[in-house]
Amino acid sequence: MDNLLFGLEELGITKTNGVDIFGEEKGDSRLKTKIEESTVSEQKESDFLFEKTMTCPVCDKSFKTKQVKIGKPRFIGTDSDLRPRYEGVDTVKYDAVVCLHCGYAELMRNFNSISSRQIKDVKENICNTFKGITNELGEYSYPAALQRYKLALYNGVVKHSKLSERAFICLKIAWLYRAQIESLSKDTEDYAKVAREYAINELMFTKNAYEGFFKAIEKEMPPICGMDETTVNYMLSDLARRCQDYENAEKFAFAVLSSRSASAKIKEKTRAELEIIKKEKASSNK
Ligand SMILES: [Zn+2]
Numbered sequence: 604m605d606n607l608l609f610g611l612e613e614l615g616i617t618k619t620n621g622v623d624i625f626g627e628e629k630g631d632s633r634l635k636t637k638i639e640e641s642t643v644s645e646q647k648e649s650d651f652l653f654e655k656t657m658t659c660p661v662c663d664k665s666f667k668t669k670q671v672k673i674g675k676p677r678f679i680g681t682d683s684d685l686r687p688r689y690e691g692v693d694t695v696k697y698d699a700v701v702c703l704h705c706g707y708a709e710l711m712r713n714f715n716s717i718s719s720r721q722i723k724d725v726k727e728n729i730c731n732t733f734k735g736i737t738n739e740l741g742e743y744s745y746p747a748a749l750q751r752y753k754l755a756l757y758n759g760v761v762k763h764s765k766l767s768e769r770a771f772i773c774l775k776i777a778w779l780y781r782a783q784i785e786s787l788s789k790d791t792e793d794y795a796k797v798a799r800e801y802a803i804n805e806l807m808f809t810k811n812a813y814e815g816f817f818k819a820i821e822k823e824m825p826p827i828c829g830m831d832e833t834t835v836n837y838m839l840s841d842l843a844r845r846c847q848d849y850e851n852a853e854k855f856a857f858a859v860l861s862s863r864s865a866s867a868k869i870k871e872k873t874r875a876e877l878e879i880i881k882k883e884k885a886s887s888n889k
Pocket residue numbers: 659660661662663664702703704705706707
């Protein structure tokens with residue numbers, strides 16, 4: 604299978620090939636690490652950021668992580684799969700928090716929600732050999748943000764976090780690849796080839812997000828990752844369409860349209876989604 608966690612080798616985490624992202628109780632891979640050198644870029648995005656001091660629930664040490672200033676960037680809207688867009692800053696980049704000392708990584712909202720058993724899992728599988736990561740100056744580059752997210756995903760695997768939580772990390776990684784395509788300069792050497800590579804990665808993580816959420820709704824009750832049932836069904840409809848699973852895409856969309864609790868706004872969005880599904884389905888049958 605593809606190595607979804609490629610890119611962690613630079614952090615020295617090398618045993619990720621063949622990792623089952625949604626495996627329940629698997630592996631006790633010992634990780635080797637080395638210090639990563641990250642690229643630094645200077646852009647206006649840094650004006651929206653501040654250094655937040657965090658205390659790690661795994662190693663109890665404090666460290667700084669970049670966060671987006673609340674209320675500072677202007678919200679523009681969302682993509683059809685709910686990816687948020689803000690003017691001047693990609694807020695998604697800053698949601699995966701990594702302890703610079705021990706390698707524990709999670710999305711900000713779940714960072715402190717860790718049980719003693721999970722702390723043990725992370726210590727044994729990640730901290731034991733992790734040698735540190737640097738807090739770059741300025742904004743995160745996309746490769747740096749992706750590396751943090753993949754480390755968060757790997758943490759999710761070793762501590763057996765909820766399927767939906769792992770799926771959400773996969774979805775956000777897909778968003779980062781999409782953003783990377785959008786930010787790619789047309790003057791880039793081999794532009795088409797590079798953009799295609801990012802698009803393949805985006806789709807690969809979208810498929811994993813879809814698979815993870817699909818499994819999660821059988822085991823977990825809403826709210827799922829902060830989303831109510833309607834929002835989850837809408838999102839699954841879009842993810843299914845992106846994965847060309849048109850039958851389920853329609854099924855999830857109809858679930859939204861037939862829901863009594865769904866708002867008029869999300870039903871309208873879902874009707875627009877259904878139109879796209881129909882068009883794509885028709886062209887895929889040609
Ligand atoms: Zn730590």
